Amino acid sequence: MTEFIPPGTRFHPLPSPFRMKRGGALHGARVAYETWGTLNERRDNAVLIVTGLSPDAHAARTPGNPADGWWEPMLGPGKPIDTDRWFVVCVNSLGSCKGSTGPASVNPDTGALYRLDFPELSVEDGANAAFDVVRGLGIEQLTCIIGNSMGGMTALAYLLLHPGAARTHINISGSAQALPFSIAIRSLQREAIRLDPQWNGGQYDDETYPESGMRMARKLGVITYRSALEWDGRFGRVRLESDRPDEEPFGLEFQVESYLEGHARRFVRRFDPNCYLYLSRSMDWFDLAEYADGDVMQGLAKIRVQRALAIGAATDILFPLQQQQQIAEGLAAGGAQAEFLPLESPQGHDAFLVDYDRFGPAVAGFLAGI
Amino acid sequence: MTEFIPPGTRFHPLPSPFRMKRGGALHGARVAYETWGTLNERRDNAVLIVTGLSPDAHAARTPGNPADGWWEPMLGPGKPIDTDRWFVVCVNSLGSCKGSTGPASVNPDTGALYRLDFPELSVEDGANAAFDVVRGLGIEQLTCIIGNSMGGMTALAYLLLHPGAARTHINISGSAQALPFSIAIRSLQREAIRLDPQWNGGQYDDETYPESGMRMARKLGVITYRSALEWDGRFGRVRLESDRPDEEPFGLEFQVESYLEGHARRFVRRFDPNCYLYLSRSMDWFDLAEYADGDVMQGLAKIRVQRALAIGAATDILFPLQQQQQIAEGLAAGGAQAEFLPLESPQGHDAFLVDYDRFGPAVAGFLAGI
Structure with a gap:
């Protein structure tokens, strides 16, 4: 019925069964992804992008799909995420309908769509699925994991559950736990x-x-x-x-x-x-405090990463700036060289998709310093 | 069907026909109100309260209705709006279902409920109806008109449309025009x-x-x-x-x-x-700029009042503080001694119904200075 898969999408088969955090498992599941640039011989120039709720893996143009991607101004040769230097991977979230297995996919056990028979989905499942894609590409350690919005949650889960999986991290308009307004x-x-x-x-x-x-x-x-x-x-x-x-x-x-x-x-x-x-509720459930006896700062401090940048927009009411500040402080408490950079964008939570004049240089500056 | 009229409510018959701003007229319409305290011989100690979208006229206990009112801590002997000193009137908004004529009232022309046959309702109609109640009580000039939320709009309309109708004004979490987020x-x-x-x-x-x-x-x-x-x-x-x-x-x-x-x-x-x-849309339509060639500050400056106080909560996302600041500045431009008092209440737009520690003294102080 309602899967929307951009042309040129690639697919990574997940291990079968793929166990889900809250119980149950997927069989024969897959993750949709796209890549840009070239993985170098040392395999140490990889950047992973994990997304908000709705985007597909088509963050920018590829030879297989010349249509503009959802983050076109950020990603490409000479752009803030410079594909002349970095090998960039973007995954479609597990549970989505844009190529990765989700409730709109066929359940191989029944031959019908999963619908509500899909197991309960958590942000951590999305992180584990993304991790498997990266390993499948032969990458032992990412140079950087970049997460926007829900992807900011996914990235933190990725780092916590897979120590050493990335050297640096950019968290954009993300949060370490869902708060009651959102x-x-x-x-x-x-x-x-x-x-x-x-x-x-x-x-x-x-x-x-x-x-x-x-x-x-x-x-x-x-x-x-x-x-x-x-x-x-x-x-x-x-x-x-x-x-x-x-x-x-x-x-x-x-x-x-x-x-x-x-x-x-x-x-x-x-x-x-x-x-x-499913994806909406996975965000409500996300809470790094679960990993540290209810203390979200301690949860963040369990993450080991060398450098980190947390940025967001002052006008964001859904993932307010205090949450990005908390991420920077928590990662710093865990030993990272972590910076919090509040931006005066008027466009709210969506600013990272619009205000490239502010978000572009912030991301470019961090990556240039690696 | 669905009118909700507190016991002890009093009713003021509006002139028939009562012409509506956007066209049409009501016949045999009425406004529900309650009063507290005593009108003095000079009839110069009257305070009018105009409300937000949902409240009835029962702002506080009366002999006829000992149940707590919706603004109980603010109104009574020795309270911020001191009924030992002031004769206080609170009206239920025209168009509401709590005693004043509205879409849930019987249309005398048909014997059936108005429903969507009720004429288009504007904030100005509510102001004119409230003005008629006050005149009906023998009051030529209010000492103060106090408006909360939508009532802050009603109060500004009242003052603009009826010059000299009040000497002072307290605008609480109100606005001079609806803005796109709201x-x-x-x-x-x-x-x-x-x-x-x-x-x-x-x-x-x-x-x-x-x-x-x-x-x-x-x-x-x-x-x-x-x-x-x-x-x-x-x-x-x-x-x-x-x-x-x-x-x-x-x-x-x-x-x-x-x-x-x-x-x-x-x-x-x-x-x-x-x-x-009806009430919801009347707020969208409200715009004092209509009275001044599209300039809301000029619209405010057309109001003649001696003293004014505009207060609101820093956490209000529906009627943000800038709107109360604008009211104070606009009224000052019209010659009023006007003060803007931002309050650090955490409770958002509803703070005036909850944070009496901040809103009480602000209102009491202003009224004491009259």
């Missing part, structure tokens, strides 16, 4: 999907699809991914043009409403609702 | 209600009631009424007790989710969905 937002997004009668306990198809629920979930996402400050300047109180009035009672009237509607329409049929539910 | 949130709340099949274009009853939509709307409201900072300390990552598991797939697991669920359950059957839609 849990509340994600819970409401999931509720919107679950309340849609067409979700039907996960048993939808293309004809009876939980479009309304996904639209609500995505709009709430976009609201919390951006910032009030940005929107004041961008939309203000501008109304829609009068030649396209919305005749529905209480229908759209302001540009900001139309912007949300457009974002939602583009998303709802391009991401599988069950995968969304 | 419009987006309210738009999504309305969409949640409209998407509920049981809303049915406004034609619901107690048996087929848009409960899911109202629950979503209320949860989103509560998320934006409070603050991430408060919830970090209050809920952290605490789980629900294991003896009440939620068996639903992706059901409630964290305390913060249960807190939202409890708030929503208490609300959904106690506020009429159509009234919610």
